[in-house]
Amino acid sequence: MTPSxxxxxxxxxxxxxxxxxxxxxxxxxxxVVLEAGAAPVGSWPDYYDSLTLFSPARYSALPGMAFNGGDPDRYPTRDDAVAYLRRYAGSLDAEIRTGARVTAVHPRPSGGYLVRTDNGDEIAAAGIVAASGSFGNPYLPVLPGQDTYAGEVRHVAHYRRPEPYVGKRVLVVGAGNSAVQVAYELAPHARVTLATRAPIQFLPQRIRGRDLHHWLRVTGADLLPRAVLTRLVRHAAVLDTGVYRDAITSGQLTRRDMFTAFTADGVIWADGTHEAVDAVLFATGYRPNLDYLAPLSTLDNGMPRHIAGVSTTHRGLVYLGLEFQRSFSSNTLRGVGRDASHVVAALPGGETGGSWRRRPSMKRSPVRR
Incomplete structure (x- = not known):
């Protein structure tokens, strides 16, 4: 039972x-929610300007509140998602502290945890939900010659809009949604090539007039367990209405096998040829952003040890928002709510409700800055 x-x-x-x-x-x-940023909206304001969700509004809501008004079949924008999360946070009768970056979580000899933040706060906690996501920890591979390359190298986490690349020769590395979406946006402004290790796999965005997410829900595929998913989804797949595939087929976008090394002014392609390029954008994913758990010795090369989000090393420690944590949609707006209920049940007092019997209410949250 969790003490009040x-x-x-x-x-x-x-x-x-x-x-x-x-x-x-x-x-x-x-x-008590501790958010490092200035508002309880996570990383959404930092994504590239043209980002749209890959699922319609009707499938993109958190538990207890529909997505912002409008056509439920539209694909919300980045700014739509930010506005929705602000509204959702304001509806919760929970203490939310912004500008509170967690620097360390320590075990207490008597049980539970001590949480320290960069503003000097210390909070005794009965349990910890590590829901810090991965956007703050983009994965940027290092290739031979990269340290001598004179052009721009950055992760798409730091890409915002195409204007800085007008007239330039740009490579986008990656075969997932972000890589293809950014490359497609850049193509009218720059000479762009997608560099991938395998041909790009496409999934149709709409099937028989309905969005793919409709079929994922009615067939139950959205709930397939992680073990099944990792066997089925071996390569990144891009959701496409046809425009991305057509762009590659028509030559508007070029795809080549991944380059093997950098030179001072460009790259060496897999066939041994050299090409001068101005910028390389890596859309190579993210890793869990969990350095604050280092005092618990619960990470394995930065990755948490868990089963379906429940720590296998520490009672009262759970994770949320990990890719494929329990299902295909675990780290998305539309799927994280299911996982939240699962992991919270594993917290001290979660099975019985402990000494707190409040239900979620639609009151304004006391956001502290």
Whole structure:
């Protein structure tokens, strides 16, 4: 049973942290959400300007609140998602502290945890939900010659808009949604090549007039367990209405096998040829952003040891928003709510509701800055 004086601390106030707060309130727990940024919207404001969700609004909501008004079949923009998360945070009767970056989580000899933040706060916690996502930890591979390359090398986490690349020769590395979407946006402004290790795999965005996410839901494929998914999804796949495939077929976008090395002014392609390029954008994914858990010795090369989001090393420690944590949609707006309910049940007091019996309410949240 969780003492009322000791909350469950949720690290991260984005979609995962807010879903965790809703689930904690539903279980009678008292959550305290710690968000490093200035608002409880996670990393959404930092994504590239043209980003749109890959799922329609009707499938993109967190538990307890529909997505912002409008056509439920539209694909919300980055700014739509930010506005939705602000509204969702304001609806929760939970303590949300912004500008509070967690620097360390320590075990306490008596049980539970001590959470330290960069502004000097220390919070005794009965349980921890690590919901800090991965956007703050982009994966940037290092290739031979990269340190001598004079052009621009950056991860797409730091890409915003095409204007800085007008007239330039640009390579985009990656075969997933972000790589193809950014390359397609750049193509009218720059000479762009997609560099991938395998041909790009496409999934149709619409089937028989309905969005793919409709079929994922009605068939139950959205709920396939992680073990099944990792066998089925061996390569990144790009959701496409046909425009991306057509761009490659028509030559508007070029795809080549991944280059093997950098030179001072460009790259060496897999066939041994050299090409001068101005910029290389890596869309090579992210890794969990969990350095603050280092005092617990629970990470294995930066990756958490868990089963379906529940730590296998520490009682009262759970994770939320990990890719393929429990299903295909675990790290998305539309899927994180299911996982939140699952992991919160594993927290101290989560099975019975502990000494807190409140339900989620539509009151304004006391956001602290």
């Amino acid at each position: 004086s000791e909350p469950v601390v949720i690290v991260g106030g984005g979609q995962s942290g807010l879903a965790a707060a809703h689930a904690a309130l539903s279980s009678g727990l008292r959550p």
